[in-house]
Amino acid sequence: MPKSLRGHLTVVVMVPLVVLVTIFATITCWMIDSSMNDTSDRILVGSTRLISRAVNYDPVLQDRLLPLAVGLLQRRSAPVTHYSIYDGDRLIAGRADLRPPSDYSADGRLTGPLHPGARFTLTSRDPVLVRGYVDPRDAQGVVQPAYLRNGMLNGRPVRIATEMRRLTGNGHLVAVQVADFLENREISTRVYFQRVVSASVLVTLIALLLFYSALAWGLIPFATLTERIAASVRDPLHFQRLPDGDGPREAQMIARAYNALMVRAERAVGSLRQFTSNASHQLRTPLAVLRVHLDVLETYGAQSPQGQMALDDIAHSVDTLERLLQQLLALARLDEQVECSIGEFDPALVATDVIAARLPALQRADVNISFEESGHGLASGEAALAAEMVGNLLDNAVAYNRPGGKVVVRVLCRGGAVRVEIEDDGPGIPPAEREKVWERFYRMAANANSSGSGLGLPIVRALADRMGAKVALDEGAEGRGTRAVIHFRPAVQEAMSIPPSRAAHQTAP
Numbered sequence: 001m002p003k004s005l006r007g008h009l010t011v012v013v014m015v016p017l018v019v020l021v022t023i024f025a026t027i028t029c030w031m032i033d034s035s036m037n038d039t040s041d042r043i044l045v046g047s048t049r050l051i052s053r054a055v056n057y058d059p060v061l062q063d064r065l066l067p068l069a070v071g072l073l074q075r076r077s078a079p080v081t082h083y084s085i086y087d088g089d090r091l092i093a094g095r096a097d098l099r100p101p102s103d104y105s106a107d108g109r110l111t112g113p114l115h116p117g118a119r120f121t122l123t124s125r126d127p128v129l130v131r132g133y134v135d136p137r138d139a140q141g142v143v144q145p146a147y148l149r150n151g152m153l154n155g156r157p158v159r160i161a162t163e164m165r166r167l168t169g170n171g172h173l174v175a176v177q178v179a180d181f182l183e184n185r186e187i188s189t190r191v192y193f194q195r196v197v198s199a200s201v202l203v204t205l206i207a208l209l210l211f212y213s214a215l216a217w218g219l220i221p222f223a224t225l226t227e228r229i230a231a232s233v234r235d236p237l238h239f240q241r242l243p244d245g246d247g248p249r250e251a252q253m254i255a256r257a258y259n260a261l262m263v264r265a266e267r268a269v270g271s272l273r274q275f276t277s278n279a280s281h282q283l284r285t286p287l288a289v290l291r292v293h294l295d296v297l298e299t300y301g302a303q304s305p306q307g308q309m310a311l312d313d314i315a316h317s318v319d320t321l322e323r324l325l326q327q328l329l330a331l332a333r334l335d336e337q338v339e340c341s342i343g344e345f346d347p348a349l350v351a352t353d354v355i356a357a358r359l360p361a362l363q364r365a366d367v368n369i370s371f372e373e374s375g376h377g378l379a380s381g382e383a384a385l386a387a388e389m390v391g392n393l394l395d396n397a398v399a400y401n402r403p404g405g406k407v408v409v410r411v412l413c414r415g416g417a418v419r420v421e422i423e424d425d426g427p428g429i430p431p432a433e434r435e436k437v438w439e440r441f442y443r444m445a446a447n448a449n450s451s452g453s454g455l456g457l458p459i460v461r462a463l464a465d466r467m468g469a470k471v472a473l474d475e476g477a478e479g480r481g482t483r484a485v486i487h488f489r490p491a492v493q494e495a496m497s498i499p500p501s502r503a504a505h506q507t508a509p
Contacts, residue, residue: 005222006215014208025200032192038120040185044161045118045132045146047081047178052146052163053138055085055092055176082153082179087172098153100175101162108173110143110164117145118161132163141166143173150182157182225254290314344491345383347420348373348411354390355409367398367424368406377413379488381467386420386488389463389471392456393422393484401426401481418488425481434473460484 084094088108103112117132131139132146144164151160158179166173293310300306355362355371362369379386390409397407401424410421429437440458464471470487477483 006212006219009215010208010212013211014204017207018204021200021204025196028196029193032196033189036185036189036192040180041118041148041159041161042120044148044159044178044180047083048146048161048163048176049132049138051083051085051178052142052165052176055174056141056165056168082158082181084175084177086175086177092174094177095153098160098177098179100177101149104164104173104175110173114144115147115149118148141168151179153179153181159185222254290318342380343382344378344380345386347379347386347413347418347488348376350383350386351390351409351411351420354387354394358391358394362398365398366403366405367401368404369398370406370408372408372410374410375413377416377418378491379418380491381469381488385463385467386486389460389469389486390420390422392460393486396456397422397424397426397482397484400424405481416490418490420486420488421483423476423481423483425476428475428480428482429473437473460486 082095082098084096084098084100085092086100086104089106103110105111127134130136131142133139133142142163142165144162146161146163149160149162151158153160158181160177160179162175162177164173164175293314296310297307300310302308302311352371355369394407394409401407406425408421408423410423412419412421437457438461440455460471463469464486468489472485472487474483474485475481
């Protein structure tokens, strides 16, 4: 089943959109994960420092401030604050299983090097801190600034913030720690991830719906154009063209292309109709003659004088039919084809080849043929078509000439102009009929009894139009006969003609 244009365009547009939404959602989730971890770490460090300050107060106030500080740290995502305060190996407050790091000895000494304090991305509003505190007085006694590490608590992974402070009252080095289960972070992050994914899916669905609806509205001109095309082809013999001046530019381009196709189809159908009409009209007479001669053969037999005459006439009629069919087919091909391939050819070589190919027939005709060449140059077009033109004009000059007449074929190349002349000294064509002879099947009254079909000159005119050449008929020398002139287009870059007035004469009796 063929794909719809609307669905194809939707897929083409939505695939990049889905990719962009996916990339945006991935970046958003990464930012959420980074922000959540950064925020949780900040809370851990802040909680550690708050408890550290509370435990540094006078023991009388410590019992009141510590529960208050722990209560302030409780939030919805972490309703229970996991902390511990160790003085050496003795637990002062909090969870006993939240042990100090290994570099804090049982007698309350720091046995290893100091750890770098926790650092976070600074902003323009971040104040200058002293060991993590804004007030330098709160930083008094801090030996190990708060830092972050990963550990285990009750068999579960945790994130731990640790600070070591020397108490003002007794000078003991205590370890203050606050822990946060990593799974709590993951749960909170997962909730935001789900929201981002849900929002992305919702945006994609809304975009799909809006784009599909907008695309349906935007394709209305093309749907209208399709309906017009469907209506125009209901009658296969009627080629209705579409208006190409309304609608969007793309629809106008389709309409113009369709109209061009209709013109070609109409031309082809017209050519077929004309070919059928011409063929039925022109073939009727030779076929009738054949039927008559076949009846003569059946009546008198092939060995009788009448039968021999009938056989000769049948052969002549078959030749006439063959020539007529070739000319009809040539006209049909010319009607269908519009463009001609651009090339270069030597008109003198074409003319001599045409004469050489017709020498056997010319020798049987009572006409003298001569060839003349003046200058040398190349013409633009197809050599085969040029040969067809020269051959048809030469055949006409021989067929309609007087007994013992002359035909001259000239090739003239002067000043960049290239032309071929075929001149005879026969009865000629009256000026009033020189345009009519270009019409198909037109024959002058004086030639009505000849075997011609009236298609030779129309074929020459059609070939000239295809090649961009011009052909004309004029009087021959001294006002006798006919001179046919073909003006070919000179070849590109053709500027020189070599001197000479080279003339060669070839005569056939």
